[in-house]
Amino acid sequence: MSLSGLFLCTFLITHMAGNMQLLINDGGLAFNQYAYDMTHSPIIKTVSYLLYFSILLHAVQGLVLAYANRGARKSRYASGNKSSSFASRNMGILGSILLLFIVVHMKSFWFEMHWGTIGNDANGMRDLYSVVVAAFSQWWYVLFYIVSLAALAFHLLHGVQSAFQTVGVNHSKYTPIIKAVGSIFAIAVPALFAIQPLYILFKTLQ
Amino acid sequence: MKLNLKIWRQKGPKSEGKIVDYTVDHVDEDMSFLEMLDVLNQDLIVKGEDPVAFDHDCREGICGMCSMVINGRPHGPWERTTTCQLHMRAFKDGETVFIEPFRANAFPVLKDLAVDRSSFDRIIQAGGYISVNTGNAVDANSIPIDKETADTAFDAATCIGCGACVAACKNASAMLFTSAKVAHLNMLPQGEPERAKRTVQMVAQMDKEGFGACTNTGACEAECPKGISITNIARMNREYFKATITGSK
Numbered sequence: 422m423s424l425s426g427l428f429l430c431t432f433l434i435t436h437m438a439g440n441m442q443l444l445i446n447d448g449g450l451a452f453n454q455y456a457y458d459m460t461h462s463p464i465i466k467t468v469s470y471l472l473y474f475s476i477l478l479h480a481v482q483g484l485v486l487a488y489a490n491r492g493a494r495k496s497r498y499a500s501g502n503k504s505s506s507f508a509s510r511n512m513g514i515l516g517s518i519l520l521l522f523i524v525v526h527m528k529s530f531w532f533e534m535h536w537g538t539i540g541n542d543a544n545g546m547r548d549l550y551s552v553v554v555a556a557f558s559q560w561w562y563v564l565f566y567i568v569s570l571a572a573l574a575f576h577l578l579h580g581v582q583s584a585f586q587t588v589g590v591n592h593s594k595y596t597p598i599i600k601a602v603g604s605i606f607a608i609a610v611p612a613l614f615a616i617q618p619l620y621i622l623f624k625t626l627q
Numbered sequence: 628m629k630l631n632l633k634i635w636r637q638k639g640p641k642s643e644g645k646i647v648d649y650t651v652d653h654v655d656e657d658m659s660f661l662e663m664l665d666v667l668n669q670d671l672i673v674k675g676e677d678p679v680a681f682d683h684d685c686r687e688g689i690c691g692m693c694s695m696v697i698n699g700r701p702h703g704p705w706e707r708t709t710t711c712q713l714h715m716r717a718f719k720d721g722e723t724v725f726i727e728p729f730r731a732n733a734f735p736v737l738k739d740l741a742v743d744r745s746s747f748d749r750i751i752q753a754g755g756y757i758s759v760n761t762g763n764a765v766d767a768n769s770i771p772i773d774k775e776t777a778d779t780a781f782d783a784a785t786c787i788g789c790g791a792c793v794a795a796c797k798n799a800s801a802m803l804f805t806s807a808k809v810a811h812l813n814m815l816p817q818g819e820p821e822r823a824k825r826t827v828q829m830v831a832q833m834d835k836e837g838f839g840a841c842t843n844t845g846a847c848e849a850e851c852p853k854g855i856s857i858t859n860i861a862r863m864n865r866e867y868f869k870a871t872i873t874g875s876k
């Protein structure tokens with residue numbers, strides 16, 4: 422759980438940084454070149470298989486864990502207990518939103534890039550940029566993104582520091598730092614991701 | 628003052644339970660929560676009704692028997708306080724108070740608020756001991772232990788095994804209890820010979836008893852009447868990792 426989760430976090434950073442090329446005003450040439458490179462590098466290919474595997478493992482383990490843990494208390498309290506954070510109590514639900522998001526997201530871009538009919542840009546690259554712009558010019562699609570990114574933020578608010586605790590890293594000097602950096606990460610990464618669809622939506626609205 | 632109580636009543640381990648409403652009058656704010664229940668039970672006995680069963684023993688915050696969940700919180704609203712040390716000034720006149728047993732599959736209800744916590748005893752039996760030679764008692768300070776280690780081990784040892792951690796945890800996990808016992812014994816030289824075996828066996832027994840798995844929500848630490856820290860859980864995770872990597876089984 423913790424190792425797959427932290428691996429997914431490292432993926433988030435690179436994915437978010439790479440996609441920032443969507444903000445370049447060149448009609449998507451840089452982004453399309455990047456998308457081409459990412460689908461044609463043997464190293465990225467290998468890492469991507471590890472990534473697919475990690476997502477599946479993480480989701481299956483997480484859902485099995487959440488289900489089993491629910492079963493450890495068959496009779497419920499009449500008066501609810503709130504002595505833990507909202508995120509920590511709802512990791513299974515937040516994760517399920519992320520899973521739904523990942524499926525929709527991969528259908529929209531990953532599937533289209535690999536098997537869809539896409540035109541070429543000025544450089545003769547597959548024009549994924551136009552597919553992205555078409556998707557992000559629909560307000561409801563952008564809204565779905567924002568909701569999912571909010572779920573991601575909550576998932577990570579609990580998840581990042583939790584992963585360190587799971588692998589046994591808890592220290593009076595370093596844990597406060599881990600918690601602070603983890604919270605900044607949990608908010609900054611989804612926020613930076615959110616800029617991309619919002620930027621494109623507002624650009625197409627003009 | 629007067630209180631409206633909503634108390635879980637259950638005749639026996641196999642019967643269905645339900646919340647029953649009671650009102651209790653003449654509650655003094657200097658009474659402890661258990662004394663308030665004594666007053667209620669006296670009323671019930673006079674009326675010829677079955678008194679509410681609840682566990683208690685020392686009534687001074689050290690035995691860990693007084694298990695109950697008050698308004699959704701194990702041992703009630705005060706931090707680092709057992710039910711027997713909780714005073715009625717924590718409540719307002721006319722307030723409605725929910726009183727339920729600790730709920731977990733591994734803590735089956737015996738009657739009303741009394742639950743069977745012998746699963747904790749079996750976790751202790753699985754490894755919560757040290758080997759000592761028989762004969763004269765050894766001089767207390769014959770093995771030098773540095774102050775910081777002694778203090779940290781002692782902090783873990785202050786766990787009274789009440790089960791509030793399990794009751795508070797959304798997963799009904801016993802990791803805080805088990806890790807406190809593992810930390811207490813594994814940190815000291817006296818616990819060294821059984822160190823790896825203790826960790827693996829106590830964790831195995833904990834799982835066997837049907838407690839849930841830890842997801843680091845921290846509710847246990849927040850509700851622990853003795854302030855046991857979840858650093859012990861991280862420590863047990865390390866100990867467990869080491870023990871399973873280096874162990875023969």
Ligand code: HEM
Pocket residue numbers: 422423424425426427429430433479480481482483484486487509512513515516517518519520523576577579580581583584585587842843
């Ligand atoms: C970008 C995607 C994701 C990232 C970066 C991520 C990250 C993390 C991290 C770091 C943890 C903490 C691990 C630990 O405490 O040991 C975690 C826990 C968890 N994740 Fe994810 N996750 C992602 C997607 C998902 C998905 C798709 C699901 C399920 C459908 C999921 C379900 C869970 C569950 C149930 C836990 C919970 C354990 C708990 O309650 O603490 N996650 N995740």
Ligand code: FES
Pocket residue numbers: 682683684685686687688689690691692693709710711712
């Ligand atoms: S009765 Fe002993 S701790 Fe409360």
